[in-house]
Amino acid sequence: xxxxxxxxxxxxxxxxxxxxxxxxxxxxxxxxxxxxxxxxxxxxxxxxxxxxxxxxxxxxxxxxxxxxxxxxxxx
Amino acid sequence: xxxxxxxxxxxxxxxxxxxxxxxxxxxxxxxxxxxxxxxxxxxxxxxxxxxxxxxxxxxxxxxxxxxxxxxxxxxxxxxxxxxxxxxxxxxxxxxxxxxxxxxxxxxxxxxxxxxxxxxxxxxxxxxxxxx
Numbered sequence: 001x002x003x004x005x006x007x008x009x010x011x012x013x014x015x016x017x018x019x020x021x022x023x024x025x026x027x028x029x030x031x032x033x034x035x036x037x038x039x040x041x042x043x044x045x046x047x048x049x050x051x052x053x054x055x056x057x058x059x060x061x062x063x064x065x066x067x068x069x070x071x072x073x074x075x
Numbered sequence: 076x077x078x079x080x081x082x083x084x085x086x087x088x089x090x091x092x093x094x095x096x097x098x099x100x101x102x103x104x105x106x107x108x109x110x111x112x113x114x115x116x117x118x119x120x121x122x123x124x125x126x127x128x129x130x131x132x133x134x135x136x137x138x139x140x141x142x143x144x145x146x147x148x149x150x151x152x153x154x155x156x157x158x159x160x161x162x163x164x165x166x167x168x169x170x171x172x173x174x175x176x177x178x179x180x181x182x183x184x185x186x187x188x189x190x191x192x193x194x195x196x197x198x199x200x201x202x203x204x205x206x
Contacts, residue, residue, distance in 0.1 A: 013206070022099070027189070027203060037189050038099035042091040044163060044199050047176050051087060053165035055141055056173055060166050064173040067081050068143060068164075069127040074153045075135065075183060075192065 083122025086162065087176045088114060096180040096194070109158050110180055113147045125149075126175065129161060129192070136204030137196040141165075143175060144191075146183075159183050161195035 011017065011034055015026040023039035048054060061068060100107040117124045127146075129139035141164050146156035162175035179194035189203065197203050 028205065029187075035188070038095065040194060040198050041095055042089065042198070043201065044178070047089055047092070047163070047198075048165065050089065051165070051174065051176060052168050053174055053176065054168055056164045056166040060171065060173055061141070061164055065081055065085070065126070065164070067126070069125065071128045071130045072153060073130065075130070075133060075190075 080123035081126045081175070082120065083117050083124055084120035085173060085175050086118060086122075086124065087174055088118055089177060092177045092179075092198075096177070100181075106158055106182065109147050113145070113149055113160070116149060117145070126162070127153075129195075133192065135190065135192060137192045138200065138204075139192060139195055142178065142195060142199075147180075157182055157184075159191050161191055163195075163199065 011026045013026055013028055013034055016039060017024050017026065017036065019036075023041065024036040025039045026034050027037045029035035097107065097110045100110070116122060124145060126143040129142040129144050130137075131140035132138055139161065143162050143164055145160040145162070146153045147158040147160060148156060158181060160177060161179045163178050165174050165176055166172065167174060178198045179191045181189070181191035181194060183191055189197075193203055
């Protein structure tokens with residue numbers, strides 16, 4: 001019996017793959033190729049739905065979180 | 076100067092987000108251990124947490140307006156903290172109370188892969204900054 005030829009699937013940016021039960025996104029690797037990044041499975045919209053929240057206004061942030069420190073440019 | 080820290084009761088660590096962000100890390104690695112230790116110290120109502128606003132438009136292309144970050148490990152100065160939590164500041168619809176919902180955890184300046192800021196950007200906007 002002859003071996004069956006299997007053509008590997010070429011991954012492109014935007015694909016999603018599953019390895020050992022975990023999902024990965026295919027993303028650019030900054031060297032012209034692609035690499036795998038653990039997928040983000042829950043969106044902000046879904047988090048808002050689950051927690052009953054919406055975007056806070058700047059005024060709400062200033063009023064309720066006066067201790068919030070300003071950006072430091074550290075990244 | 077008054078206490079600039081925020082009560083831990085304002086933080087929300089959604090199980091699915093925690094799984095996306097922390098369970099992806101090798102168990103026992105420094106990044107994994109630091110995440111667990113930081114959450115143990117800040118993830119309860121009486122905790123006091125230093126939150127710093129994220130750059131609304133950073134040089135790496137991320138747009139994180141309305142977000143804040145916590146440097147990890149907690150006790151080191153920012154320039155020496157390799158990891159961070161990024162949280163979205165949201166208001167509860169029922170009473171307007173401000174909450175900080177975990178968006179991402181990871182390396183701030185990785186040599187490979189996405190930074191914690193890029194992952195937070197994707198969770199917020201549905202794509203990475205360069206996509």
